[in-house]
Amino acid sequence: MTQDAFDGILGQPQVRDYLRSSLTSERITHAYLFTGPAGSNKTQAAFAFAQALVCPKGAKGPRGSACGACDGCSRAKRRVHPDVHFYAPEGASAYLIEQIREIVADVALAPIQAKRKIYIIDRADLMNVNAANAFLKTLEEPPEGVVFILLGRTRESVLPTIVSRCQIVPFRHIPPTEAAAIVSQNTGADAALARQAIEACSGSITRAIGFIREKGNARIHFRQELLYQLARADRMDDWQILQLARRLVEQSKALVDQVRTSLEEELEENRDLFERSAIRRIEARNKRQLSIKTLEYLHQCIALVKSWLRDVMAVAAGTPELVINEDFAEEVQRMGARADIARIGRALVAIEEAEDALDYNVSPETCLDVILFQVREVLDGSGHPCEPSL
Ligand SMILES: [Zn+2]
Structure with missing residues (x-):
């Protein structure tokens, strides 16, 4: 079987199936909220989904994912696609209001290379009321082709005004032995090294794989x-x-x-x-x-x-x-x-x-x-x- 971007969404078969079927049935909404504990592969999934959304062949790729071969896919895979944006809080423990303004201003501009623009917003739980207020209108009615993928630890930790505007995609907690097995499978490392890498990366499977590779x-x-x-x-x-x-x-x-x-x-x-x-x-x-x-x-x-x-x-x-x-x-x-x-x-x-x-x-x-x-x-x-x- 050929590898595609969704195969990288490790330990989350339900998420993978859900995202695939949204693509093949072309039911793409403009805002998603991925919820799950640290280490549940939300970021990896967000980038894989983003890749499928900006790939010109989109859902027609192998098994409803990106084609994996075009220039857009290549850039998205390396996380350098000009229409896939990633934001993380830059304040001590919250999003800065300037950051939100930057996102809102950027959303209004046309895409550069793809037909869509994707905004992956990490730690949406760290968006306080002021930041959320600056963001809500855009989140609710973004221009055509804009897709937000918000990431948060739990649904409850994100402000209800944000949650109610998003399609929720829950990620499961991956038990430690399964996490180590996934890391071993993907790197060829033995179980001990896999566990040590996960420990060093505070539980994140994706970062543990990066750590070893x-x-x-x-x-x-x-x-x-x-x-x-x-x-x-x-x-x-x-x-x-x-x-x-x-x-x-x-x-x-x-x-x-x-x-x-x-x-x-x-x-x-x-x-x-x-x-x-x-x-x-x-x-x-x-x-x-x-x-x-x-x-x-x-x-x-x-x-x-x-x-x-x-x-x-x-x-x-x-x-x-x-x-x-x-x-x-x-x-x-x-x-x-x-x-x-x-x-x-x-x-x-x-x-x-x-x-x-x-x-x-x-x-x-x-x-x-x-x-x-x-x-x-x-x-x-x-x-x-x-x-x-x-
Ligand atoms: Zn492609």
């Missing part, structure tokens, strides 16, 4: 290096902890530099399609994307720290079979043997708090300092009080 295995190496350091954290002095935090921030920046290069290449490729003012807007958006990416890598780094502590806790609780970072089993065992479960629990809470502060513009160095000191305190078994949190 990444050119040069940069993030796999980053993970190993970080865990190697964490295995020694209990013997580090203050200076070594501070140095480690600096190094982690540097490495996140290096990973972001790779993204920068690919964004610049994408813009170059589409440059002839855009007017100068549009290019300026894209450049500004790319810049914001990069700061979002930087945060994503820092969160990934913290996800690894948390998974390390949970492993130590599993050993301390007498359930070593739950250890995820199996390649560091010996070190986890050593730390777990003398760790205090209640203290690890408190440290995990403190780490979550420090992590939340990242989204409020606390410097990454400060945040990682707090987190790494927590790790050392909890693992060195000396019973010192933990460092104050932020």
